[in-house]
Amino acid sequence: MxxxxxxxxxxxxxxxxxxxxxxxxxxxxxxxNPKHPPVYRIYSTEGFRRGADYRYEMDLAQRWPKLEHGQFVYVWGKLWSDGEIDHPFSISCYCPVRIIVNGTQQFASNLNEDVFPDRSSFFRAKLGKGWNHIVLEFVATATGCGGKFGTGSIKGFPMHMLAPLADRDGQEGWVYSRPQSAPWEVMPDAGDEQGQEEWFPRMAWTPQEGSSGCFSRIYGEKLGQLAYAWTKLENRNPGVQQVRFTGEYQGPLTVYLNGTSVFEGHQSPTAGPFEMTLSIPFGVHDLVACSVCEGPIWGVSLELVSGSAKEAAPVKQIPPYPVEGLTDGWLYAGPFSAENAPDLAAMTRMHAPIGSEEERTFWRADLPGAWVRPYLENAIYGKWNYPLGVTLYGILRTGQELGDPHYTNYAADHIEQCTSMFDYSSWDQAQYGSPGVNHQLTLIDSLDDCGSFGAAMLEANKLRALDGAEAAAERIAFYITREQxxxxxxxxxxxxxxxxxxxxxxxxxxxxxxxxxxxxxxxxxxxxxxxxxxxxxxxxxxxxxxxxxxxxxxxxxxxxxxxxxxxxxxxxxxxxxxxxxxxxxxxxxxxxxxxxxxxxxxxxxxxxxxxxxxxxxxxxxxxxxxxxxxxxxxxxxxxxxxxxxxxxxxxxxxxxxxxxxxxxxxxxxxxxxxxxxxxxxxxxxxxxxxxxxxxxxxxxxxxxxxxxxxxxxxxxxxxxxxxxxxxxxx
CATH class of the missing domain: 1.50.10.10 (Glycosyltransferase)
Known part of the structure; x- marks a missing residue:
């Protein structure tokens, strides 16, 4: 040899x-392969949805009902690559399409592809290390305008795109232009917004929406229902610090610090300002505000009042969890009926849906159609696939043989990152078409998707009870015995x-x-x-x-x-x-x-x-x-x-x-x-x-x-x- x-x-x-x-x-x-968690990002339901085939559904004729034949619409996003690779892509065309990757045309549809939207065309394009900008040019015709575009390998490369604009930095999804009367000669790239006054989908409230109260603009009028706003406070100074909040709210309001009520009040739907003083020990603390809807204006605003401009603020407001694309320090959950209101201890977490029965939901941001979603962006850690099943089984058994919990914990932690999010990924798939985590477990369609990793999961579950493992095992057993x-x-x-x-x-x-x-x-x-x-x-x-x-x-x-x-x-x-x-x-x-x-x-x-x-x-x-x-x-x-x-x-x-x-x-x-x-x-x-x-x-x-x-x-x-x-x- x-x-x-x-x-x-x-x-x-x-x-x-x-x-x-x-x-x-x-x-x-x-x-x-260090133990990194999923990356949480803002996702807009007003953008393009990824279907179960992990391709984005870009129907521009639906977005622009007055679109005229011969007009052009451009869609732009960026994709990260850890190195130089040939990436597989797939496109189904509703009209003539050109795809430009990093300024170079990589695909142009032909006369046959333009009129068969149910067909998929595959191609590969070179990606460089770092950010890669992808622009799709669609030409409106009598057959439509747009297409389905995304990965050419669902199991291997379930890619997700990020918004390329500075004011949407970190948010998942594409941006698209208004209809154009002529093709662009130069395609947008990093730092270039092509002279457009506005990109879509919108990510800012109208003045009227902005004045209606945070819960009103996020959820609408939901009389008798309640919602929560969550942030964190960080005191970096030794000892207890007194901090003052100013703001306003409508209806009943309860504020909780680390699960304990620290403020209760009730104001009319047209209430004015209020103040609240809290004692904040050293460290990081959860602050949750709960409001009940009693009218069309429904919300709460709290502003942390610091000391003088020359003084460093002893306590700072920080986001409750790192969420890329979040523009303020608050996350929101609701609406819930009073009888199904979630337990506060179960709320301040990021791996499972919130609420029960048909009211199950997840965190949102104070932006139009903005939801928080996790995306697995690690090459290895936290992935669910069959080769990793046997890899983790070997590492698990190595820890047992060597008597070293470093190895067993690593394998079990990897597996539990998957199983603990099984409930969420199933909910996410039902909401959005394709989950950003656990894609093979959630969308099982072969034995490869479930048996190997499932076996390693059950072996790890013998050593310690893994969150969500038995529910995932039940789903796998059902697939193998009833669906395969x-x-x-x-x-x-x-x-x-x-x-x-x-x-x-x-x-x-x-x-x-x-x-x-x-x-x-x-x-x-x-x-x-x-x-x-x-x-x-x-x-x-x-x-x-x-x-x-x-x-x-x-x-x-x-x-x-x-x-x-x-x-x-x-x-x-x-x-x-x-x-x-x-x-x-x-x-x-x-x-x-x-x-x-x-x-x-x-x-x-x-x-x-x-x-x-x-x-x-x-x-x-x-x-x-x-x-x-x-x-x-x-x-x-x-x-x-x-x-x-x-x-x-x-x-x-x-x-x-x-x-x-x-x-x-x-x-x-x-x-x-x-x-x-x-x-x-x-x-x-x-x-x-x-x-x-x-x-x-x-x-x-x-x-x-x-x-x-x-x-x-x-x-x-x-x-x-x-x-x-x-x-x-x-």
């Missing part, structure tokens, strides 16, 4: 123990794919995307139906994809051709064996399917053991020694062989002990460098009947999340096997 790095760079020559290797791999990953497509005999089955060629197929990967979760959900609920389903999946997949003369698996069975694809892809086979160990580990000894499944496990182990490479690593195409040495399948065979020996599933242990030790030595010498970087992990795959697709096109990536967790699990099982064999020697 071609070496991934110089031998002197190997971790095998640097680390003192297997435990140190685990710490290096897990520590490198954690250090590269199946053949008549119950075999999990793919009826659609990213391309037509991938439709009507069964992938051996899907044993991993389903059965570990079903096993762990069986453990959680005690319902044997989930365990039975997992067991039957292995036996049905064996009928379709097992290659008996080699005792290995096809990657895919394609019903369009009635056959397997004849390529034993390494990681696909690894998923099968890995997942079978997860099933056997929880299956009772008297389960009727256990003997047949145990025999299948032994058959597979024999087949895979014969194909181990000279350096201890297995290959990308298992039967092709000229394909590259692949780290993730190697790790899964190590994991399964070690468990097979430890649990007594393999009748002849010696060959598998040798395979485990050779495999782990191969990984640490040839696939893990001294800094804990993992090499040789195959990228996420499609499928083909052509072996060369797997060998030549499906290349490996550095530190790919498909492999890091599996490498850790292989190391853990190697350590456990050594301890097991040492104990058996006495």
């Amino acid at each position: 071609n070496p991934y790095f110089q031998p002197n760079e190997s971790i095998a020559g640097k680390a003192k123990s297997d435990e140190h290797i685990l710490a290096a791999v897990a520590g490198r990953f954690i250090g590269a 497509s199946r053949l008549e005999d119950g075999t999990l089955y793919r009826t659609r794919g990213t391309t037509d060629f991938m439709k009507d197929t069964v992938w051996c990967d899907d044993l991993y995307m389903s059965t570990p979760f079903l096993c762990k959900y069986y453990e959680l609920t005690g319902d044997a139906a989930y365990l039975d389903d997992a067991a039957k999946q292995f036996l049905r997949y064996k009928k379709l994809m097992f290659i008996p003369e080699q005792s290995i698996m096809h990657h895919v069975f394609d019903f369009k051709f009635g056959k397997g694809n004849s390529v034993p892809w390494g990681r696909g086979n690894g998923w099968v064996l890995f997942s079978l160990t997860e099933l056997l580990a929880v299956m009772p000894d008297d389960h009727p399917e256990r003997p047949e499944l145990l025999a299948f496990f032994r058959e597979l182990c024999q087949g895979y053991n014969r194909l181990q490479g000279q350096l201890g690593l297995w290959h990308q195409v298992l039967t092709d020694s000229e394909s590259y040495a692949e780290a993730s399948c190697t790790s899964m065979f190590i994991y399964a062989f070690a468990r097979g020996v430890r649990f007594g599933w393999l009748e002849e242990a010696a060959p598998y002990v040798e395979a485990v030790l050779r495999g782990w030595e191969g990984l640490t010498r040839y696939a893990i460098d001294k800094n804990g970087n993992v090499y040789g992990v195959c990228r996420g795959s499609g499928y083909s009947f052509n072996k060369l697709y797997y060998k030549d096109q499906l290349s490996w990536l550095l530190n790919d999340t498909h492999g890091i967790g599996i490498v850790l699990l292989a190391g853990i099982e190697t350590i456990k096997l050594r301890k097991h064999l040492s104990a058996c020697s006495y």
Whole structure:
């Protein structure tokens, strides 16, 4: 094999123990992906909505009913990129469209695309590191004006745009122009507002709205209902500071400081000014004002009165939570009926809807149509996808093996950031079409979206109860058992794919995307139906994809051709064996399917053991020694062989002990460098009947999340096997 790095760079020559290797791999990953929360931004419902396909619905004919044929409308936004990339985009055209990225035209519709709005056109455009400005030019015709534009990869790049104007800095969404009689010669860019007097949607109140009271202009007249305004006060000086507020309000008002009432009053709908004095200790404190609507003018205003102009203010008002695009220091929630008013302690949080039943809502800002929404903008931390499921499982188990909560807490915190927002993301999707967090969990449409991460979630939930985990698990279980497509005999089955060629197929990967979760959900609920389903999946997949003369698996069975694809892809086979160990580990000894499944496990182990490479690593195409040495399948065979020996599933242990030790030595010498970087992990795959697709096109990536967790699990099982064999020697 071609070496991934110089031998002197190997971790095998640097680390003192297997435990140190685990710490290096897990520590490198954690250090590269710090624990950042979602970014909260102002979003305007008067702007363009993102649909479930994560494309913005830009119907300019609806926005400008008097638009004339031949007029131009421009839409402008900016998109951040962490580096230089080719980004996938998709557009459905209602009219002629041009798309300009950073001043260069990247797409122009043709005569066919202009008149078929239900069709999608895909293209890629180069983005630079930092902000990238995207302008769409639409020409009004008899067919319409506008289009649907956004990501060309829903699962991989669910992009969201930001407003490019200084007065809307940090707000999510696009701006659009008035109809133009002639095309613009120069497109707007950073700091350039193209000489327009006004961009839309509007983000300022009219004078009449501005004088009507904050709750009136945000919610309208809601007699008898109440609403809340939330801010924070920060005292940076030692001791207690007396501060004075001035303002006005209409109707009943209660002000709370850290949940305790500090002011109560009742004024007529045309009330005048009032004052309030508070004692503020050192630190940061929640200030919440609750008002009841008694007339058309409804609101509260509070202004913190500082000392003299020469003095530094001892207490400052600060936003209740960092929200990009917020123009003042207040957030608003309501309206609520008195009987359903939320508990104050449950209000001052940002991860869940506020209120109950049909009154559930979230925070808003004092701007037209302005809501607060979270957006996950981290490359890794806080994401929910299947490779991260196995990555976090490996880190979780590493913490347990090393007895170090640093690792277990990191994995559990990542998972809980997702599960704690499951309720919110479901609500957000119902309101806006596509959530800014948890997009794969919320919009489940495949086993990839739920099973892997769900299994890691349930494993973490054993260590500590994760907020929202059981609700998310219930949703996943329902999807797998009730919604996921199946053949008549119950075999999990793919009826659609990213391309037509991938439709009507069964992938051996899907044993991993389903059965570990079903096993762990069986453990959680005690319902044997989930365990039975997992067991039957292995036996049905064996009928379709097992290659008996080699005792290995096809990657895919394609019903369009009635056959397997004849390529034993390494990681696909690894998923099968890995997942079978997860099933056997929880299956009772008297389960009727256990003997047949145990025999299948032994058959597979024999087949895979014969194909181990000279350096201890297995290959990308298992039967092709000229394909590259692949780290993730190697790790899964190590994991399964070690468990097979430890649990007594393999009748002849010696060959598998040798395979485990050779495999782990191969990984640490040839696939893990001294800094804990993992090499040789195959990228996420499609499928083909052509072996060369797997060998030549499906290349490996550095530190790919498909492999890091599996490498850790292989190391853990190697350590456990050594301890097991040492104990058996006495």
